[in-house]
Amino acid sequence: MLQRTVVDAARRRLLRALAAGGIATTLRAMPAFAQPAGLITRPIPSSGEALPVIGLGSWITFNVGNDRAARDGCMEVMRAFFAAGGRMIDSSPMYGSSQDVIGDGLERLGKPARLFSADKVWIAPGTRGPAQIERSRQFWRVPRFDLLQVHNLLAWEEHLPTLLAMKSAGRLRYVGITTSEGRRHSDVERIMRAHPIDFVQVSYNVADREVEARILPLARDRGIAVIVNRPFREGALLKAVQRRPLPPFAAEMQAGSWAQLILKFIVSHPAVTCAIPATTRVDHVRENMAVALGPLPDAALRRRLIEHVERA
């Protein structure tokens, strides 16, 4: 017994040394992935952990199959995202090859320690959920997910207990649900009231503000973090407003483009934790991440932006 204790103690010391060495190596290898000073973050209400207000979505943009050049492009987007201080990357088994493309990129980037991995379970019946989650984890090449969400509430009655049990067992850090384009908001509200979820993911932007009425206030009351998907209505919103010049008050917000203006509007809502714009372009991810550096609009500026867009 004594011998085993000595061996265990020696092993613990060795593991600590290896871990310290590993961290030091990681820091040396990835100096660009340190968090820039002044990056705006929001705490996850259930833990206090800080997340930058801009994350990275992968819907459509990262579903590039086995196209090596396109995979390289996605990796560069992730590199720029981490270099700018980004943390949350969001995906789903519904998004084709996106999970594998993310995992491939993460591996080639040296598995950045900053990563906050957010994925989803999207399968029915719910008994197939654990197998799908394990497959997703293998695609991502991560030891465990930070956040798993029930995608579009599909079979949520079965998936939610599974995810909460995984969290209790320490195999998952946070649990959430998602919807998009305003679907099933009454069910979303019901789940937010009745279940101990950490995150809710909804669509929200300057033109789609339905969640302002009930879901965002409820999230604040219940201490639930909010992820905003489809910030640009998959590009349609940008297409619609880009015909017009930026409003004069964009300068007050230090917004140099409509994309930045729209993102600033979204993340300036006090209930929003982060938005997850998706892109295939490095310049766009930098532009998006710059939103988390400048000032955010106050209530008066938010109102002016709504009026400006509604007149467009």
Add this chain to the structure above:
Amino acid sequence: MSEWWTYTLADFLLFSPQTYLRLVEGYQRDVWPVQIPTLVLGVVVALAALRGGRSAGRIAALILAVLWIAVAWAFHLERYATINWAAPYFAAAFVVQAVWMLATGFVRNGWNLGPPRGTVDWIAIALIVFALAGEPLLGRALGRAWPQVEVFGITPDATALATLGTLLMARQPGSMALPALWCAVSGALLWAMEAPDALVPPVAALAALALALATRRRRPPQRPAW
């Protein structure tokens, strides 16, 4: 799926048009020069439909069935499935269609082809020719590179349209359901990708199916196989 009426075609588009075209391009480059023999086989199908004869139906059915299986494997399963989780289901449908054509056209020798005897027959021939030559040229005219255009026996739309032309010639409306369904699926995908030729496959399929249904009893009965 609840609140299904709130979904649009764009909600089902899992990839960008650039990704899809690059996938087709990579596939065409991988299989080159197989496009040449498949086009030759397409010409054989067109000649079988045009000239008819004792074994024309069987030859056409065999060629089409083999190519439907080839597209199921090489396109849907090997390539398209990497960006669309529905592709294995498309592959299964293509194999079902191939088996059905083998059973009805090859084993039972139930396809009565050529020579053309009226407007509908010539429309059927025109559809086959369009699938062989018109589809690639249309793709080029719309600015796509050669490796990105539809090719008979390689990509699904051109293969389905040539099959529909052949089956219209044979007045086999029952065998046209799956090719027509594929054309509808493909048209929806192209529409979601805002492709200018999105309506071509579904409109051609619908017209072929309608004509086959309307004229199915007008061709003389099948010649005895032996």
